Amino acid sequence: MNMIRGSNKKFYKTLVIIASLAMCTAVLSGCIGGNKQALIQTGSSTVLPLAIKWADRFDGADISVSGGGSSHGINALLNGDVDLGDASRLMKGSDYEKVGCDSSLVNDDGTASAACNGIHPIKWVVAYDMLAVVINPDNTWATQLNYTQLYKIFTDDNPAVYWDEVTGLDEAPHEKIEIYAPDEASGTYDYFYEEIIPKWGKDDQQANSRLEMENTIYNPSADDNVILNAIADRTYAIGFFGFAYYKENPTSVSAVWVSEDDSNYQEPSFNNVANYPIARPLHIYTNGVPESGDIINDYLKFILGEEGQDLVPEVGYVRLNLVDEKLVTEQLAKL
Amino acid sequence: MLKFWRKIKNNRTNEGHPFRLKFNLREKSIVFLLFITASLAIFFSAAIIYTLLDGAIPFFSEINIIDFLTGTTWLPTESIRAFGVLPLIADTFIIAGGGLLIGAPLGIAAAIYLSEFASPRVRSIVKPIIELLAGIPSIVFGFFALMFVSPFFVDTFGATYFNGISAMIVIAIMIMPIVISISDDAMKAVPNHLRDTSLAVGATKWETATKIVMPAASSGIMASILLGLARGIGETMVVLMVAGGRPGYSIFGPMLTMSGYIGRTATGDMPPGLPLYAAFAVGIVLFVIAYGVNSLGARIVLQIKTGSSVKTRSKKKRMILFRIISKISTLILGFFMKIGGIIKRLIRKIRKAKPLTLARRYLKQKIGVSIIAGSILVAFIFLILLLYYVFSTGVGGLSWTFLTSYPAPEPERAGILPVILGSVYLMLLTILIAAPIGIGAAIYLNEFARDTRYTRFLRRIIQNLAGVPSIVFGLLGYFFFAHFLGFGMSLLSAGLVLSIMILPIIVVATEEALKSVPDSFREAARGVGSTRWQTVRYHVLPYAVPGISTGLILSLSRGIGETAPILFIVSYFGKTAPSGILDGFMSLPSQIYYWAQHANHDFQTLAASTIIVLLFILLSMNAVAIVIRQRAQAKRDW
Numbered sequence: 019m020n021m022i023r024g025s026n027k028k029f030y031k032t033l034v035i036i037a038s039l040a041m042c043t044a045v046l047s048g049c050i051g052g053n054k055q056a057l058i059q060t061g062s063s064t065v066l067p068l069a070i071k072w073a074d075r076f077d078g079a080d081i082s083v084s085g086g087g088s089s090h091g092i093n094a095l096l097n098g099d100v101d102l103g104d105a106s107r108l109m110k111g112s113d114y115e116k117v118g119c120d121s122s123l124v125n126d127d128g129t130a131s132a133a134c135n136g137i138h139p140i141k142w143v144v145a146y147d148m149l150a151v152v153i154n155p156d157n158t159w160a161t162q163l164n165y166t167q168l169y170k171i172f173t174d175d176n177p178a179v180y181w182d183e184v185t186g187l188d189e190a191p192h193e194k195i196e197i198y199a200p201d202e203a204s205g206t207y208d209y210f211y212e213e214i215i216p217k218w219g220k221d222d223q224q225a226n227s228r229l230e231m232e233n234t235i236y237n238p239s240a241d242d243n244v245i246l247n248a249i250a251d252r253t254y255a256i257g258f259f260g261f262a263y264y265k266e267n268p269t270s271v272s273a274v275w276v277s278e279d280d281s282n283y284q285e286p287s288f289n290n291v292a293n294y295p296i297a298r299p300l301h302i303y304t305n306g307v308p309e310s311g312d313i314i315n316d317y318l319k320f321i322l323g324e325e326g327q328d329l330v331p332e333v334g335y336v337r338l339n340l341v342d343e344k345l346v347t348e349q350l351a352k353l
Numbered sequence: 354m355l356k357f358w359r360k361i362k363n364n365r366t367n368e369g370h371p372f373r374l375k376f377n378l379r380e381k382s383i384v385f386l387l388f389i390t391a392s393l394a395i396f397f398s399a400a401i402i403y404t405l406l407d408g409a410i411p412f413f414s415e416i417n418i419i420d421f422l423t424g425t426t427w428l429p430t431e432s433i434r435a436f437g438v439l440p441l442i443a444d445t446f447i448i449a450g451g452g453l454l455i456g457a458p459l460g461i462a463a464a465i466y467l468s469e470f471a472s473p474r475v476r477s478i479v480k481p482i483i484e485l486l487a488g489i490p491s492i493v494f495g496f497f498a499l500m501f502v503s504p505f506f507v508d509t510f511g512a513t514y515f516n517g518i519s520a521m522i523v524i525a526i527m528i529m530p531i532v533i534s535i536s537d538d539a540m541k542a543v544p545n546h547l548r549d550t551s552l553a554v555g556a557t558k559w560e561t562a563t564k565i566v567m568p569a570a571s572s573g574i575m576a577s578i579l580l581g582l583a584r585g586i587g588e589t590m591v592v593l594m595v596a597g598g599r600p601g602y603s604i605f606g607p608m609l610t611m612s613g614y615i616g617r618t619a620t621g622d623m624p625p626g627l628p629l630y631a632a633f634a635v636g637i638v639l640f641v642i643a644y645g646v647n648s649l650g651a652r653i654v655l656q657i658k659t660g661s662s663v664k665t666r667s668k669k670k671r672m673i674l675f676r677i678i679s680k681i682s683t684l685i686l687g688f689f690m691k692i693g694g695i696i697k698r699l700i701r702k703i704r705k706a707k708p709l710t711l712a713r714r715y716l717k718q719k720i721g722v723s724i725i726a727g728s729i730l731v732a733f734i735f736l737i738l739l740l741y742y743v744f745s746t747g748v749g750g751l752s753w754t755f756l757t758s759y760p761a762p763e764p765e766r767a768g769i770l771p772v773i774l775g776s777v778y779l780m781l782l783t784i785l786i787a788a789p790i791g792i793g794a795a796i797y798l799n800e801f802a803r804d805t806r807y808t809r810f811l812r813r814i815i816q817n818l819a820g821v822p823s824i825v826f827g828l829l830g831y832f833f834f835a836h837f838l839g840f841g842m843s844l845l846s847a848g849l850v851l852s853i854m855i856l857p858i859i860v861v862a863t864e865e866a867l868k869s870v871p872d873s874f875r876e877a878a879r880g881v882g883s884t885r886w887q888t889v890r891y892h893v894l895p896y897a898v899p900g901i902s903t904g905l906i907l908s909l910s911r912g913i914g915e916t917a918p919i920l921f922i923v924s925y926f927g928k929t930a931p932s933g934i935l936d937g938f939m940s941l942p943s944q945i946y947y948w949a950q951h952a953n954h955d956f957q958t959l960a961a962s963t964i965i966v967l968l969f970i971l972l973s974m975n976a977v978a979i980v981i982r983q984r985a986q987a988k989r990d991w
Contacts, residue, residue, distance in 0.1 A: 058842055058924070062603040063620070063779040067952075071762045082924035082937025084842065085947075086619055090921075091627060099841045112626050201598045202430060228389055230428050236514075238607075240598050242952060244514040263952065333762075 031217035055313045060084045061091015061104030064205050064260070065300050068145060068333045069104055075329060079313045089203060094135055095119065095303050100315060103303040106147065106205045114353040125272075128301070139303045140179075143345055144321050149210055149296040150286050151274040156253045159190040162275035162283040165295075168214045171195060171256060175225035179235075180191050181254065186280075190252075194235070197228060198257040201238035210258055213296050246271060249325060261286055262334020276300035291336045300335065307352055315353055322350050354634060375571050378619040380529060384801055390793030391802070392934050394815045396453045397689045397853045404833045405640060408633025411437075415627060421634060427600050427609070429628040435604050436631055438611075440600035445610040445639075447602070448517055448592060450583030452524035456585075460523070460532025463727035463732065464577075467533070468540040469562040470722050479729055486736055487530035488971060490914025492942040496737035496949050497739045498523040500582075500746070500957065503595050510605055515597030517608035523591050526735050528581035535580060535654060539573020540566050542657055559718035568686070575682035579650030587643045587822030589616050589917040594949065611639040612824045619827060619920045637826050647820025648813075655816075693925040744966075747961025755962060760929045760944060762957035769963055774930030775844075775938040776970075777978055780913050782848035782934060783855065788905055790852070791859030798860070799867045800889045819857035827848050831921035842922040845934040850918045855908040862904020899985030906978040910971050916942040 028062055054081065059069055063085040068307035073317030076158050087092075093335040096117045108128025111121030119134035151168070154158055159181065163171075170178045170185055181190035200207045207227075208219075216224045229236040239245055242263045249255045250270040264286070275283040277333075282295045291297050302321070303328050306315035315329070319325045327337045338345045416436050422435015463483075501973060503519040506512040512519075513853045516651070543566050551561040567574070589754035593616040597607025611616075618632040661840045758768030794815065802808040831842070840846040878888040922941040941963055947958035 054929075055931070056936045060842065060924075065927070067762065073926055074762050080927060080929045081925040082842075082939070084922075084924040084937070086921065090619075094842070097836050098839075099835055116626070181919060211842075226433060230430075230433055238599060241514060241950075266952075322561070 034194070036237075040201055046097065051286045053079045053238045054078070057105065057313065057317070058084075058100040059102035059141060059302075060086055060094050060100050061101055062088040062106040062205060062300070064088075064106040064147060065091075065144075065302070068300070068304065068330065068335055069302075071329045071333055072321055072326055073316075075323045075325070076317055078316045080319070081317070086327065089113065092139070092303060094345050095139060098137055098305070100134075101304070102317075103139070104173075104346075105301045106209070107304060109141065109303065118181055129278055133209035137273075137305045139305065140307055141301040142302045142304065142318060142349060143338065144302050145300045145327075145338060146291055146297050146341050147259055147300055148294055148336060149206060149213075149298075150261045150264040150288050151256070151276060151296075152249055152264060152271040153256050153274055154249055154251075154253045155270070155272050157256075157272070159187055160256065161272070162276060162277065164277045164283075165214055166279050167182050168279075171227070172197065172199075172211075172228050173215055173225040177228055177231075193254045197236040197253040198245045198249075198252075198255055199229075199236065199238065199258060200245070202227070204240060206258070206260055207238075209298055211297070228244075258349045260334065261336075288331060288336055288340060292341050297336070298342070299341075310353065319350065319353055322346055322353075374958045377613045377884060379955070383469065383799075383886050387793045387797035387801060389813075390790045391797040391811055393790055394794065394811060394818065394856065395450070397856070398814050399817065401640075401825065401829050404829050405633050405825070407837075408630055408832065409637055409827070412630035412634045416631075416634075418781050422638075428452045428481050428612075429587045429631050431626055431628065434627065435775045436627070436634075436801055438635060441609060441611045441635060442603075442638065442642075443602065444517065444596075444608040445586055445612070445642075445887035447604065448521050448524060448596065448608060448610055449588070451517075451521040451604065452528055452585045453578065453582050454525075456525035456528035456582055457532050458523070459580065459672075459728040459731055460529045460577070460727040461536050461574055464528070464536035464540060464574075465567065466635055466725040466729060467799060469535050469558065469566060469800075470726070481528050482733060482736065483533050484975075486526070486732060487534070487637050488910060488914075488975060489739075489866070490942055490967065490971070491527065491588060491590040492914065492916045492945050493739070493743070493968070494523050494527055495590040495943060496960060496964060497742060498591055498595045499949060501738070501742050502605050503832050506605065506823065512605040513597070515595060515607040517596055517601075517604040517606070520592045520596040520608070521604060523595075524585045524588055525589070526732065527588065527899060528585055530658040531584055532577045532581045535577035536574045538572070538654075539577065539657055542573065543569045557714050557718045559721045560714070562696070563721070568683075571686050572653050572679050572682050575678075575685070576653035576657070579646050583643050583650060583820060586610075586639070586646065587612060587824070589822070589824040589827075589920075590946065592800045593617065593917075610959055611635050611642075611969050612822055614712075614861060615824045615828065616917065616920060619831075633828065638979040639822055640825050643822045644817060644820050647704070648677065648817050651816055651820065654663045665959055672910050742966050743961050745945055746958055747963070747965045750958045750962030751965060756966075760926055760939070762926075764953060764959060767959055769941070769944060769959075769966065771849055771927055773940055773966065773970075775927075776913055776941045776967075778844060778931060779847055779851065779938065779940055780845060780909050784905060784909055786848055787852035787855055787908070791856050791908075792901060795863030795867065796889060796894075799864050800893065801885065815857050816861050818853065822859065823915060824852070824920070826854050826918035827920045829853070830918055835922050841935060841978070842924070843935045844931050844938045846920045846922050847938065847940075848934070851912040854915065854918055855912045858908035858911060861906055863897070863901050865869070866900025866904065867893060869900060870896045884939070903978045903982050906974050906981075910974040910978075912965065913940075913974075914942055914971060916940075916946055919943065919945075941970075 060083070066085045068085065069083045072260050073083050085291050087106050091100075091103035091105050092109050092113045093116060095098045096112070096113065109124055109130065111124045113129070114124050114134055115121040117134060122163055123132045123134065124130050130139050150165065168188060169175070171186065178184045178195060180192050181195055182188055182192050184190065199210075202208070211227055212218045215227075227236070228234055229238055237248065242259045245257050245259055246263065249257050264271065273286050275285050277283040279297045284290055304317075304318070305312055308318065322338070322343055327339065330337045333337075379575050407860070416434070421436050421438055423439065424435065426435040426437045427440045430433040437540060467479060471479065500518045502522055503512070503514070503516060506516055506518050507514060510518075547565055547569060548561055548762050551565045552558070556564070591613040592610045592613040596610060596613055598609055599607050600609040601607055614635050615632045618629055688939060755768045756773075757770050758766060759771050761767045798808065798812060802811075830846050834846040834849050835842050840849070874892050875888050878892040879885070881891070919940060920943070924937045924939050925944065926945040927937060927939055945960045945963050945967070948956040948963065951957065
């Protein structure tokens with residue numbers, strides 16, 4: 019009997035130990051956590067490094083940041099799961115449709131004319147991302163390319179096999195083109211093709227990516243390092259990735275000057291972002307315009323303000339005022 | 354009404370009716386509560402199926418299911434809409450099957466050595482090594498595959514940066530511990546008199562092992578192969594990190610498995626709509642395949658454990674099924690043996706048969722034993738390589754700052770304190786949820802449940818939860834708990850998912866602990882008039898506590914290392930640990946995953962440092978479990 023009581027006591031002892039342990043950690047976290055408000059931010063993996071940078075420097079709140087893609091970010095916001103949704107693309111009707119709302123409520127500029135399930139997503143443009151088309155430094159014939167030529171190289175619509183088959187590059191060597199670029203799971207891929215293929219993503223899309231051909235010469239990779247190394251090694255290779263990555267490695271590959279038509283070729287650089295054609299805005303979506311005094315309001319002011327914008331080039335993206343001075347003031351006026 | 358209460362009261366005091374069975378409200382409600390905890394497993398399984406169907410139905414309303422199942426092109430974009438799942442299934446089986454082809458023979462050989470030849474001393478050294486290998490989280494294998502194995506194949510064989518072969522090799526090693534432990538158990542279960550008889554008629558130990566013990570244990574070996582295959586099919590993190598993003602049939606090129614695709618929807622910038630819904634459709638296929646393979650294997654294991662193949666119910670069907678399984682397994686093993694025989698005969702023909710002398714038979718034994726002992730060495734070398742690589746890469750990053758700061762965007766400043774705390778809270782929450790449910794269910798099943806159709810159903814459901822691939826739990830976590838139930842991307846959602854995931858482990862461990870308490874204890878307690886609950890509470894549970902706590906700790910150490918189930922809801926940055934269960938959180942394995950793939954390569958060093966911390970925590974937990982087990986065994990007085 020005694021022995022049973024003994025082990026009985028032990029049973030409770032372990033319970034007490036576990037309970038007190040739980041208490042201890044709860045208290046501990048209280049101390050470390052402070053009384054700051056907690057925000058959750060999720061979405062585009064393109065925005066992720068920038069979001070982490072801002073969350074790191076912003077002192078007003080404890081912000082948990084995760085990735086998962088633009089669709090995930092918008093979807094999570096519309097579901098009320100998160101406070102801030104990151105997106106490297108505009109919100110589309112299909113995002114509304116997915117959570118059971120009318121897709122016609124979403125305007126073409128990525129804003130919504132009415133709330134969905136009590137959540138009214140508001141778009142904030144927070145930075146710009148440029149895309150660099152890159153070639154080997156020994157490549158002297160394709161230092162500038164227009165959209166027609168990019169179309170001929172990167173799509174499956176009667177594509178050029180040799181460099182001299184590309185429209186307007188008759189002087190180029192008779193060598194096979196090799197493509198090293200992101201795979202279709204990456205936002206950069208979608209964004210590039212949205213630019214060069216008319217009606218990309220619509221039912222009457224004009225052509226497909228060259229990646230989707232049989233026996234393709236398109237080598238997809240999810241790792242920008244692979245793309246960089248491959249193009250640095252191969253004279254006849256071409257590819258693209260985020261400008262941030264090119265900026266880190268400006269000597270091993272060269273960036274192509276791009277033009278939408280056949281005039282006016284533009285260099286990809288921070289200062290030239292307003293003219294460079296393949297640049298896109300990065301967004302954060304919030305539920306309604308946060309009222310002044312709200313921590314989200316403070317956070318957006320921080321992001322759009324000098325301090326937040328100063329951090330943007332550190333991650334390799336472009337400050338808003340380099341594209342359009344009004345963007346900052348207009349958005350700040352709403353807050 | 355008053356009368357009713359008085360009646361209950363009278364009944365409870367049992368006044369005047371010493372021999373009447375009393376109505377005991379307390380007892381009844383406790384048993385009912387236990388019954389409910391056991392039945393929760395049905396709810397969990399239903400939640401998994403609901404999650405998968407809810408996502409797959411919009412997919413199949415647009416894509417013909419036949420096209421999906423028979424299509425041979427996988428280009429999951431909104432415009433092309435080539436959703437043929439066959440390439441994904443093929444890649445899954447190439448990687449898992451290839452892993453099995455390497456891992457299973459090594460594992461079986463190691464098991465033969467351990468069960469038939471190893472001395473107790475060797476066994477006591479090798480067993481913990483195998484357990485260690487089994488306890489390493491898949492994110493660590495993934496990191497090693499990405500940083501060490503894959504570059505090797507890129508440099509020596511010209512493989513692409515992402516390739517199937519690295520995943521295959523690493524999965525082979527991951528499969529080994531499963532194959533070893535189950536095959537070992539199966540061979541241990543072969544009655545000794547078979548060995549004695551064989552040795553007595555003059556067979557060598559080698560001949561006994563290969564010609565008597567192995568065939569006798571063939572169904573168990575088959576089960577170990579099936580369970581290993583299920584592990585390979587369900588593996589997510591390794592394929593997600595090294596295999597690549599497009600299906601292809603060359604192992605030196607990129608490959609995409611089913612779990613890999615689902616994982617990518619959680620991490621890439623997927624376009625909305627069909628490509629995302631496709632993850633659920635793929636999830637169903639993966640679920641069905643892994644579930645089938647796993648439950649087939651688990652059933653064979655159960656049949657070996659319980660000794661007889663079938664119990665009283667619906668005999669014919671089960672008998673037929675079992676016969677088919679054992680037929681298939683003997684057929685397959687027989688096939689290999691036949692091939693072996695043919696080769697042997699060929700060799701003999703070429704070399705002109707020499708008489709089979711005793712010396713030659715012993716030579717054969719010597720060679721055979723050294724070969725199978727060598728297979729253990731393979732696992733051992735791999736483990737050493739992995740640990741050495743991780744430590745040599747990561748030890749430099751370990752510093753006080755690293756352990757006390759938060760994961761800042763610059764590697765010099767980055768640390769993991771809130772990440773460690775996040776993992777610890779997650780563990781506490783998981784145990785708070787899983788322990789009552791798991792222990793309650795086990796007590797109900799072992800002590801109270803009668804052998805009804807419902808109980809058998811419950812057992813099967815709980816058992817089969819163990820066969821659900823971890824990435825499917827990931828879908829459950831986000832789409833069911835975080836979204837459908839509205840818990841958000843929080844600690845609570847993650848705790849619930851991990852709880853369900855480790856539930857089967859807790860139930861099995863608790864049941865074994867309860868079974869190890871002799872029935873005479875129960876009979877004695879019942880004999881002096883204890884109720885059934887009193888018997889369990891005061892005469893069974895106290896003795897099972899060490900076993901149960903060991904099981905809890907081991908199941909937790911499994912949970913803390915998991916990445917895939919929380920892939921959709923975990924955060925990669927935060928300055929502080931969560932202060933409430935509805936806060937966002939970080940965890941060690943996910944931080945490793947994020948940093949291992951960071952564009953800034955200094956973060957990969959930090960990933961290795963984080964692995965060291967994670968392994969340290971896991972090892973400490975295992976050490977505690979071992980201490981508890983040993984102390985309990987030393988104290989045991991029956």
